[in-house]
Amino acid sequence: xxxxxxxxxxxxxxxxxxxxxxxxxxxxxxxxxxxxxxxxxxxxxxxxxxxxxxxxxxxxxxxxxxxxxxxxxxxxxxxxxxxxxxxxxxxxxxxxxxxxxxxxxxxxxxxxxxxxxxxxxxxxxxxxxxxxxxxxxxxxxxxxxxxxxxxxxxxxx
Amino acid sequence: xxxxxxxxxxxxxxxxxxxxxxxxxxxxxxxxxxxxxxxxxxxxxxxxxxxxxxxxxxxxxxxxxxxxxxxxxxxxxxxxxxxxxxxxxxxxxxxxxxxxxxxxxxxxxxxxxxxxxxxxxxxxxxxxxxxxxxxxxxxx
Numbered sequence: 001x002x003x004x005x006x007x008x009x010x011x012x013x014x015x016x017x018x019x020x021x022x023x024x025x026x027x028x029x030x031x032x033x034x035x036x037x038x039x040x041x042x043x044x045x046x047x048x049x050x051x052x053x054x055x056x057x058x059x060x061x062x063x064x065x066x067x068x069x070x071x072x073x074x075x076x077x078x079x080x081x082x083x084x085x086x087x088x089x090x091x092x093x094x095x096x097x098x099x100x101x102x103x104x105x106x107x108x109x110x111x112x113x114x115x116x117x118x119x120x121x122x123x124x125x126x127x128x129x130x131x132x133x134x135x136x137x138x139x140x141x142x143x144x145x146x147x148x149x150x151x152x153x154x155x156x157x
Numbered sequence: 158x159x160x161x162x163x164x165x166x167x168x169x170x171x172x173x174x175x176x177x178x179x180x181x182x183x184x185x186x187x188x189x190x191x192x193x194x195x196x197x198x199x200x201x202x203x204x205x206x207x208x209x210x211x212x213x214x215x216x217x218x219x220x221x222x223x224x225x226x227x228x229x230x231x232x233x234x235x236x237x238x239x240x241x242x243x244x245x246x247x248x249x250x251x252x253x254x255x256x257x258x259x260x261x262x263x264x265x266x267x268x269x270x271x272x273x274x275x276x277x278x279x280x281x282x283x284x285x286x287x288x289x290x291x292x293x294x295x296x297x
Contacts, residue, residue, distance in 0.1 A: 014176065017175075017176040017179075018172070018175040018176045018179050021176050021179030021180050021182075021183060022179050024179075024183045025179060025182045025183050025186060028183060028186030028187055028190050029186055031190055031192065032186055032189055032190045032191075037191065037209065037210045037289075038207035038208060038209055038210060038289075038290065038292075039204075039207060039208070039210060039259060039260075039287040039288050039289040039290050040204055040206060040207065040208075040287065040288045040290055041208055041285070041286070041287050042286045042287065042288060043284060043285065043286070044275075044278060044279050044283055044284055044285075044286050045279065046282060046284065065268075107268045107272070108268065109267065109268050109269035109272060110267055110268070110269070111267070111268045112264065112265060112266070112267065112268070113202060113262050113263070113264055113265070113266045113267070113268060113270075113271055114202045114264035114265070116268060116271075117202035117203075117204055117264070117288060117290060118202070118204075120204075120288070121204035121205055121206055121290070121293070124204075124205075124206035125205055125206055127206075128206060146275070148272050148275050148276040148279065149269070149272050149276075150276055
């Protein structure tokens with residue numbers, strides 16, 4: 001008896017491919033975190049530069065953040081950190097004329113971190129505004145420094 | 158004239174491209190996924206100006222109680238002593254001097270805690286720093 005062999009076409013089953021793929025999608029969707037990964041950029045000073053120009057207190061914009069949630073600019077009367085309108089105008093007025101004007105943020109050791117961020121945020125807003133108006137060269141920012149307490153001591157503040 | 162009997166075509170949904178679509182989505186999620194190195198829950202300060210954190214940045218986390226945790230951006234954060242931030246930062250800078258460091262600090266933390274960390278980071282010659290914040294809304 002002669003059996004007729006039926007040739008079976010070889011094939012890879014791909015029906016479950018989509019299932020596997022969707023499983024992976026679900027995994028990556030669940031592990032993806034989109035929130036809370038943004039912040040304010042700040043460039044720290046480099047200590048190896050020995051030619052750091054000593055800035056006179058009077059030449060700079062000197063912002064002092066106090067422990068009670070107030071700030072004062074250049075010896076002016078203290079204002080609450082919730083009221084940033086004055087700081088914005090004051091800094092803008094000076095910086096729009098000379099973007100290189102150094103800004104020093106002197107934070108009281110007992111002040112809240114929140115207060116410092118509020119001030120820094122305001123300065124960054126001014127920076128954006130000045131940059132939008134074309135008064136700031138590309139890749140340049142305002143000269144903002146947040147000296148540590150050791151530095152302040154060394155500077156004699 | 159007799160017309161040919163109309164052939165009924167079986168209705169079906171083409172599923173051959175399903176896997177392709179799925180893989181496209183996978184690639185998208187794979188690229189956008191950033192494995193969170195730190196899962197500490199704290200109230201961040203709010204700001205208007207915010208920019209995207211660079212992928213793979215190192216993290217220095219300070220909780221409301223002043224506990225400090227660090228991560229090099231690859232592993233999960235682990236708690237360290239306040240005075241060990243320097244050695245952590247030096248180690249980090251020796252691998253990549255341009256490495257970005259993100260400060261994730263609770264808004265109620267007193268400045269002297271952050272001040273000590275900044276001092277050590279400066280000593281280690283960290284250049285690129287970022288203060289993690291939340292978006293400031295009108296109510297605030």
